[in-house]
Amino acid sequence: MTLRPKPEVPRRPTATLVRHDDGGLVWYEARGAGWRAAFSTRLGGFSAAPFDSLNLGISTADDPACVRRNRAAFAAAAGVAADDLVVAGQVHGTAIAEVGRGHRGRGAHGPSDVVPETDGLLTRAAGVPLFVSFADCVPVLLVAGRPAQALALVHAGWRGMVAGIVGEAARVLGASGAARAAVIGPSIGPCCFAVSPDVGERFEEVFPGTWRDGRVDLWETARRQLLAAGFAASDIVTSGLCTCHDHEFFSHRREYGATGRQAAVAWLQEVS
Numbered sequence: 001m002t003l004r005p006k007p008e009v010p011r012r013p014t015a016t017l018v019r020h021d022d023g024g025l026v027w028y029e030a031r032g033a034g035w036r037a038a039f040s041t042r043l044g045g046f047s048a049a050p051f052d053s054l055n056l057g058i059s060t061a062d063d064p065a066c067v068r069r070n071r072a073a074f075a076a077a078a079g080v081a082a083d084d085l086v087v088a089g090q091v092h093g094t095a096i097a098e099v100g101r102g103h104r105g106r107g108a109h110g111p112s113d114v115v116p117e118t119d120g121l122l123t124r125a126a127g128v129p130l131f132v133s134f135a136d137c138v139p140v141l142l143v144a145g146r147p148a149q150a151l152a153l154v155h156a157g158w159r160g161m162v163a164g165i166v167g168e169a170a171r172v173l174g175a176s177g178a179a180r181a182a183v184i185g186p187s188i189g190p191c192c193f194a195v196s197p198d199v200g201e202r203f204e205e206v207f208p209g210t211w212r213d214g215r216v217d218l219w220e221t222a223r224r225q226l227l228a229a230g231f232a233a234s235d236i237v238t239s240g241l242c243t244c245h246d247h248e249f250f251s252h253r254r255e256y257g258a259t260g261r262q263a264a265v266a267w268l269q270e271v272s
């Protein structure tokens, strides 16, 4: 039996994610004391179909020049320097790499010098914009301290999620007992993430109750890892935006793999 996405209206984010439209470039913002994060959509870039238009993934078949223009436009909208982006070389694993000011610009202009083989970036340095890209996988942001002292940004596909990358990021972040915040960003929702029984059973084993009606709730599995790591429920924001439902976003599932990538960028603010 093939499960199709339910034709329900996409949920709009809570007041904690703010939608911006900068001359057609649409993005969502999350912020807290000493930190900022931006989540792109597919709207407002320069790429042609099927990467139309704000494709931020350089490891696609898109024209790299378009991707660079898109990254520059998104970075400018978010308020960071595109040349400073620190880009993860994602492999669907659970490794978290800590980066500092010396890593700024790694992977910013091409795939050759990304931070290799890591699906999570973490920094304790201000002014280091972390960058991960997605097309249904779940971006998870973790912040420790108020004002923020450390921040981690994770790319969690189903493999990384079931292997516990969110909990691993929380562990590396440390600062247990400190004030914390987390954002589960736009990604494929429980409405659309139909999986084969072998995948569903793996989730059910680790996160009971997250596999229902043939679909896995990745947002809930991220939330459970955060709760287990000591985050309070009130510290966790879920965007509620399903990339598969909502045509503002690229969706690997909806586009059968031929699509672009949106991105999340997050950083600790420099104290002025």
Ligand SMILES: [Zn+2]
Residues within 6 Å of the ligand: 005, 188, 189, 190, 191, 192, 193, 242, 243, 244, 245, 246
């Ligand atoms: Zn959906």
